[in-house]
């Protein structure tokens with residue numbers, strides 16, 4: 027039964043194409059305005075291509091690895107998926123595209139865990155490249171699917187192959203998810219989507235406790251409407267109040283995953299512990315957001 031689901035996912039994968047970053051790539055966002063932050067120059071187009079990579083990058087397994095403590099990376103080269111392991115079963119954050127679910131399952135198993143031990147499925151935000159596979163994960167694991175209230179309408183519209191998007195628990199800003207002694211707190215950091223959720227938790231390593239921030243995308247759309255501006259104005263403030271020693275994000279490029287992964291070495295300091303760079307991505311996105319708003323104002327004059 028379960029292997030049939032995997033086979034049908036693999037067969038149907040080529041047809042799966044829904045809303046989200048990939049849809050936004052065609053046509054690609056403009057190559058202006060540009061901002062330079064922390065010595066690097068970005069345009070809306072380069073940010074999107076940095077996030078998404080090629081279609082091959084979106085679908086190809088990145089070596090699954092331990093980030094810190096009980097938190098592991100099980101995503102593709104450019105689309106994050108995180109496994110949080112507890113003594114009472116595991117939590118998966120982000121199913122990504124439905125066609126990637128077999129890739130994520132393999133990564134979980136390559137690390138020595140069982141996919142069927144996933145008890146809770148969380149999401150970063152209601153775009154297809156992060157949450158399209160939720161129905162498939164639910165079918166394979168029976169996990170409870172948790173969704174931020176403000177993202178529920180967008181999730182309900184996400185129906186790969188006609189499947190209803192499962193939603194078992196609706197949460198609100200500040201709510202927590204608890205399993206096996208692990209607590210994740212949901213922080214509404216809207217703008218990119220109305221229910222964009224940044225999650226915080228803690229992890230232990232070497233006898234110390236570290237704050238882990240699984241941040242939501244803060245990438246502004248090409249057209250910033252007044253209600254989206256109000257969301258971002260709040261979110262850029264909120265995100266900087268969140269406790270953070272280890273910053274993660276829905277795309278590896280948001281936290282330099284590939285560079286940090288390359289520095290992972292037994293006995294060496296954990297490259298993912300980097301409190302000083304926790305808000306570098308917010309700096310980039312906030313600068314771009316203001317540049318986009320300024321450009322829109324200038325165009326109206």
Ligand SMILES: [Zn+2]
Pocket residue numbers: 046047151153218243
């Ligand atoms: Zn998105």
